[in-house]
Amino acid sequence: MKKVATALALITLCFISCKKEVKTEIPTTADSLAVKTEEPLIEETVDSAAQMKAWQEYATPGNPHKMMADEVGTWNCDMTFWSEANGKPEKATSVAVIRMILGGRYQESDYKGTMMGQPFEGKSTLAYNNASQEYTTTFIDNMGTGMMVAMGKYDESKKSMELKGEMVNPVNGKKTAYREVYTIVDPKTRKMEMYDVKNGSEYKSMEIVMTKK
Structure with missing residues (x-):
């Protein structure tokens, strides 16, 4: 190094x-x-x-990277989706395998499951930039051809991370803002909430509760 x-x-x-x-x-x-x-x-x-x-x-690598390393392992994911505010929830399940890569500098997660009756695969990365002192997350899956990128900081008092980014709506081709809140519930439980914007208002579009095996 x-x-x-x-x-x-x-x-x-x-x-x-x-x-x-x-x-x-x-x-x-x-x-x-x-x-x-x-x-x-x-x-x-x-x-x-x-x-x-x-x-x-x-x-x-520093303490933020050690925190990411604590999540190495296999997690069961209970996923809930909403297409609009107060809409009918849709359920799905997946399994995430989390590892640290490149000498413990980055976290990589592979997701496999079923979504909307179809096989689902996804991959995410998480980085902590020592220079900017913020986190960056990326996500790709077999349900699209784009990459989601969001950045933010961790709040120790809330044990949660808020990350903000933009994604392209495939229906109208326009960029729209989204927000993620990732919470460390306890050593074996994580919760990820995603908020999208529709008709000018933010609403909760997804929740994933992860339980470590």
């Missing part, structure tokens, strides 16, 4: 040292004189030791 961090730091140093000044030509026409040019962003100089330390901290 230290070798990887060192290599990344050296690449960054080479990139900074090799940058050349780019001369900006002064517009000569009347129309071009009205165009304002942005001043180049000047980055603060950081010495090599500080850069290497920053990369090492960025690459080293």
